[in-house]
Amino acid sequence: MTGQGQSPAASGPVWPPFVLLGIGAGCISALQPLxxxxxxxxxxxxxxxxxxxxxxxxxxMAIATTLAALRLPLAGLRTKAVLALAAMVLANAGTVFAGAEAVVVLRFVNGAGSGILLWLLVGMLSRSDAPARIFAIYVTAQSVLALALSQAIAALVAPAFGHAGAYGLLVLLNLAMLVAVPRLADGFAGADAGSMGLPGPRALLVLLAMAAFLAGIMGLWVYLLPLLAASGHDAATAGMAVPVGIAGQIAGGLLAVFLASRLGAVTAWVCGIVLALAAIVLLVGAAGTLPMLLGAGLFGLVWIFVPPFQMPAVLGVDPTGRGAMLVGTAQLSGTVIGPLAAAPLVARLGVSAVSGLAAAWLALSLLMLMAARFGHRTFERTSS
Incomplete structure (x- = not known):
């Protein structure tokens, strides 16, 4: 990996500060239900x-990541990181005091700042000699941080300080992330390289399947606590589902690391969809606390287990790499579409409807994945 304009502090491995910023930016999605x-x-x-x-x-996140990838050179990265963190600090602090409409705007601003930091991470990974290993470290560490934050917020911060304490904790996290900025490589070789263009139809189908998968995951996850309440669980019991789900994410990341060179990309993806559907049944259809918590853990596991296999799935049908350049956009678009589609359904039919919608998204993902695979012998490949 080649950097440009690095400080002396960056003479060691280039990836750690990028991963640290990515962890802080990416862990908020897991905390959204809380x-x-x-x-x-x-x-x-x-x-x-x-x-x-x-x-x-x-x-x-999706808009900032996509526009940055299309328009911004991978240069002046420290300045870009500081500006992104400043936007996140203002957004999280403002959420404490803002009304409903302003909260929505501020969450967009926070997402945009996070998207820039994730773009920095993707830029580094695209130039790394070991992207799979670094990505595995990233997703696992992100889940560990999310678990620690969820426990701290649920057990200590929220009971004493409510939403103000929770978002205040995020402000402190954003400020702590500034420590990584001086160690960032300030640019990379080939920073002015343009877009590679659109991929072929098979790769586009895989990208759409990717978006549908994450739409199903995120569309249910953001409504997890009210969904469990509607299923008859009390607030204390339902609240246990978030840390259990995040613990499942950690397990999913570790499992992906172990199976990355042993399991085909499509096989892993299909297995993940089946397990996610089983998790939904356990969450809303099974009686008792234990099945519900098992469903939450399984749902979190699938959420993190499948995405590492999605890049090799795209490369299996598009070895040019054009589709791979759009993986981040597809994944983030899915996290947008899921809650967006669920919101009017919840308003009309109630929160219980999100479980059926999530299952439909997952089924659509499976159908598109199989359609892309049909007649393409080289589609199945490992992620190593």
């Missing part, structure tokens, strides 16, 4: 508006 429910309890958001806020944050 954070948005705190805003609901404080009467800043109703249940339908929770979906809009989640959509705005994910849209900010």
């Amino acid at each position: 954070l948005l429910d705190l805003l609901r309890q404080s009467d800043k958001l109703d249940v339908a508006a929770m979906g809009l806020a989640a959509t705005a944050e994910a849209a900010g």
Whole structure:
């Protein structure tokens, strides 16, 4: 990996500061059920508006990541990182005081800042000699941080300080992330390289399947606590599902590391869809606390287990790499579409409808994946 304009501190491995910034930027998605429910309890958001806020944050990430990839050179990275973190600090601090409409706007701003930091991470990974290993470290560490934050917020911060304490903790996290900025490589060789263009139809189908998969995951996840309440679980029991789900994410990341060179990309993806459907049944269809928590853990596991296999799935039908350049956009678009599609459904039919919608997204992902695979012998490949 070649850097340009690095400080002396960056003479060691280039990837750690990029991963640290990516971890801090990416862990918020896992915390959304807890954070948005705190805003609901404080009467800043109703249940339908929770979906809009989640959509705005994910849209900010997707738009910023995509526009940065298309328009911004991978140069002056320290300045870009500082500006992104400043936007996140202002957005998280403002959420404490803002009303419902302003909260949605501020979550978009926070998402945009996070998207820039994730773009920096993707730029580094695209130039790394070991992207799979670094990505595995990233997703696992991100899940560990999300678990620690969810436990701290649920057990200590929220009972004492409510939503103000939770978002104040995010402000402190954003400020702590500034420590990584001086160690960033300030640019990379080939920073002015343009877009590679659009991939072929098979790769586009795989990218759409990717978006549908994450739409199903995120469309349910942001409504997890009210969904469990509607299924008959009390608040204390339902609250256990978020840390259990995040613990499942850690397990999913570790499992992906272990199976990356042993399991084909499509096989892993299909197995993940089947397990996600089983998790939905356990979450909303099985009686008792234990099946519900098992479903939450399984759902979190699948969420993190499948995405590492999606890049090799695209490369299996498009070895030119054009489709691979759009993986981040497809994944983030799915996190936008899921809550966006769920919000009006919740308003009309109630929160219980999100489980059926999530299952439909997952089934659509499977259908598109199989359509892309049909007649293409080289599609199945490992991620190593």
